[in-house]
Amino acid sequence: MTRSAVIIGAGQAGLTMATALREQGWEGEIHLVGEEYHLPYQRPPLSKGYLAGYENREALLLRSAEAIEQDGVVLHLGTSVAAIDRAERAVELEGSGALPYDVLIIATGSAPRLLGIPGSELDGVHAVRTIEDADRLRDDLARGGRTVFIGAGFLNLEVAVEALKHGAACVLEVAPQILGRVLSRETANALQQYHSDLGIEILCDAAITALRGAGGRVTGIELANGEVMPAERVVLSIGAIARDELATAAGLETGGGIVVDSALRTSDDRIFAIGDCAKYPSPWAGTQMRVESVQNATDQARHLAEALVSGRGGAYRAVPWFWSIQGERRLQIAGIAMPDDDARLVEQGDGGRLVVERIREGEVVAVESINAPAAHMKARRTLAALLA
Ligand SMILES: Cc1cc2nc3c(=O)[nH]c(=O)nc-3n(C[C@H](O)[C@H](O)[C@H](O)COP(=O)(O)OP(=O)(O)OC[C@H]3O[C@@H](n4cnc5c(N)ncnc54)[C@H](O)[C@@H]3O)c2cc1C
CATH class of the missing domain: 3.50.50.60 (FAD/NAD(P)-binding domain)
Structure with missing residues (x-):
């Protein structure tokens, strides 16, 4: 049957x-x-x-x-x-x-996780999940002016590079470090430096209390320290x-x-x-x-x-891998590291090249790399062999 x-x-x-x-x-x-x-x-x-x-x-x-x-x-x-x-x-x-x-x-x-603060419903507040979201954001970016990003995750860092072509870009992160839960400090710092060198402003420890608006459209972001940061639009990516x-x-x-x-x-x-x-x-x-x-x-x-x-069961165990393209930087991750895992810098070179191993109880559990595709592929093979 x-x-x-x-x-x-x-x-x-x-x-x-x-x-x-x-x-x-x-x-x-x-x-x-x-x-x-x-x-x-x-x-x-x-x-x-x-x-x-x-x-x-x-x-x-x-x-x-x-x-x-x-x-x-x-x-x-x-x-x-x-x-x-x-x-x-x-x-x-x-x-x-x-x-x-x-x-x-x-x-x-x-x-997308939404921001439960006053002003979240204003026009000009974006989150990207669908084709329609991306179309709306692209049209809005073309208007120029300053884009403020809430959350320094992979997605916002990718979009910030594009926003910079149209005006200023500022990324706000509530944590003390960008990408702290998913990357080693070494790799996160390298990406932060790259974005700063491009001219993207990144502010950590930035808690947001409200979005300000006029005529139904967002005009700024109110921070916990009382500062109001002007914004032509806001892009939200907080998970x-x-x-x-x-x-x-x-x-x-x-x-x-x-x-x-x-x-x-x-x-x-x-x-x-x-x-x-x-x-x-x-x-x-x-x-x-x-x-x-x-x-x-x-x-x-x-x-x-x-x-x-x-009809044969069996556990799903494939090696996890991920990529993110941020301007001239291709980040690749093989494996999964937890925030407490150690980091060992393996290689740092020209053109942003970086390879960092993440280590748990003496074993390599993940490899983060920037602009080093061969190292990424090798890491995937090595990790797969561990499960064979
Ligand atoms: C902007 C963006 C950039 C990304 N970049 C990367 C990247 O560089 N690298 C990477 O590895 N991953 C990236 N991702 C993540 C990756 O796209 C997702 O992990 C992947 O799409 C997950 O696939 P999925 O099928 O689980 O979910 P989806 O692709 O989201 O598909 C789920 C579908 O189910 C539909 N649905 C939900 N509820 C119902 C219902 N009740 N009835 C009918 N349909 C329903 C939804 O509308 C949606 O179309 C990115 C994601 C986004 C949004």
Whole structure:
């Protein structure tokens, strides 16, 4: 008897899941349901080439409509899943009936964390997650003037380089150091120096109390020390939260993400979660965590597809890796380091080249590199061999 698979979320993880299921030989129906109206697309260029205008919408698409159709994947675009009915084994579509499933995969991604302070709703306050967000920001940047960034994460540091082409750029970070939770001090300092040299102002220990506005549009940022910093626009990037609301409402175990076991299975045997929304036991971090990266979304999808078709379980253990392009700096990370892990500077050279190993209990658990792609690839191979 063939089984029917329903995938909620037609993003990086959902599309990879649908494609990989067919590649692996899944014979039943595959329904891919996505609330966005676009064909499945990649998000990284939204803060890089697409925002800068080097890449167009076509270049963002992960697969053509024809290729998806040829795989026999039924694509439901512009369709939101309103609820999961576990007793009936069906998902309820917003305003258009229900889809029964034998296996359900939740790949609903994450959403920007919002700032709960006065003025957050003003025009000119941006967060980038979708094509529409990037279009709005690009149009706004073209107006020129000063852009103030709240949060010195990867995303904002990428966008700041683009904003600088149109006017001043200032990045505010509430912590004493940029990227302190995800990078060694050595690597974070190198990036901070690069941005400062470009002319981007970075202010740490900057707590924000309110956004000021006039005529419904943001005009400035009020800091805890009473200073008001003028801003033509504000870009917010203070982390993302898992889109786990459907899972929570369906009574699945959640808490900062959809909780899954090492086989990516939720607390319901027939329901799995992958990508940004899934909180899984990472052998690399030694804890249950969510990972927001293309690698995580695609590798989890491929792992799960193989497991579902073959019937062989097995833990998901792929080496995590990540990249961020900030102007002339390509940061790459292999593995996952925790803030308390040690750092060892391995190499520092011309053109911003840097390699830093992160060490836990005497073992290298991650390698951070800037403009050193060969070192990154080598680190991935070395880390993979540890699990072999
Ligand atoms: C601007 C930006 C830049 C990035 N840059 C990098 C980078 O350089 N390197 C890197 O590794 N990663 C980067 N990332 C992260 C990476 O894009 C994500 O980790 C990846 O997209 C996660 O894939 P996903 O499928 O889990 O989620 P998504 O791609 O977000 O897909 C989830 C989809 O589910 C849909 N959905 C949610 N709820 C429902 C519902 N109820 N019904 C129907 N559909 C629903 C959402 O609308 C969305 O389309 C970036 C992310 C952003 C936003």
